[in-house]
Amino acid sequence: MQDNISSTEPGLRERKRAETHARIQAEGMRLFLDKGFEATTLDEVAAAAEVSRRTLLNYFGSKEEIVFSTKADFPQFIADAVAARPAAEPLLDMVENALIDLAERHRSDEARAVAALICATPSLHAGDQAKYERIERLLAKTLADKKGLPEHDVACRVVAGAAVSILKLATSAWLxxxxxxxxxxxxxxxxxxxxxxG
Incomplete structure (x- = not known):
């Protein structure tokens, strides 16, 4: 009986951690979008999420981390969209179609509001570049894997770099x-x- 109880405890702890993480993230983003990023303090986020500041800092080391956590899965979303494309597609078509598919599925007023917040906040805008670097690396590797090419294939790297530039430009145009x-x-x-x- 004791074994059964102990085997379920990690699952419960993980669920509670995930719930707390999601609550802090949601309340943080709500406040950032309502009040502005710079005007919102970590203490206000902690109070809104009904946790102590210390607990908040166990999950997020800064306000910036809260915002970037909402985009943490985005590089993998792009890689998965590319991996789902037919292998016979030319590299550029593969990336274009994957990005269009992704944009159509994830376009929302909330996504635009977060993008606008990042663009308007210097500390967030600078940190956002790391996301694009991760996308470019993962995209190049995914393209190479899809085509059965070496991981550092030049064509895959060039197409990935061009795609990330277009992604940035498209986001700016949308804003x-x-x-x-x-x-x-x-x-x-x-x-x-x-x-x-051509």
């Missing part, structure tokens, strides 16, 4: 013109790249 879907700009940018390359 400047919310009525236009980011995938429209993405299609235009990939078409322009093909013209230049």
């Amino acid at each position: 400047e013109n919310p009525a236009q879907e980011p995938e429209i700009f993405g299609r235009q940018a990939f078409a322009a790249l093909r013209r230049v390359a």
Whole structure:
């Protein structure tokens, strides 16, 4: 009987940790979007999440970490979208179609609000570059794996770099013109790249 009890405890602890993590993240983002990132303190986030400041710091070392945690899965989402494409597609088509599929599934007012917050906050904007670097590395590796090429294949790295640049530009265009879907700009940018390359 004792063995059964002890075997279930880690699962319960993990669930409680996940719930606390999600609550801090949700309350932090709510406050950042309502009050502004700089105007919100960690103490306010902790109070809203009904945890102590010390508990909050066990989950997130800074306000920036709370924001970036909402984007932590994004590089893998892109890699998974590429991995789901037909292997016979040309590299550029594979990346373009994967990014368009992803944009259509994950476009929302909340996603735009978070992107605007990051763009408008210097400390977040600078830290956001690390996300793009992770995307580029993972994207190049995923393309190489999909095509059965060496991990550091030059064509895969070039296409990954171009795709990340287009992703940044499409996000900026979306923030400047919310009525236009980011995938429209993405299609235009990939078409322009093909013209230049051709």
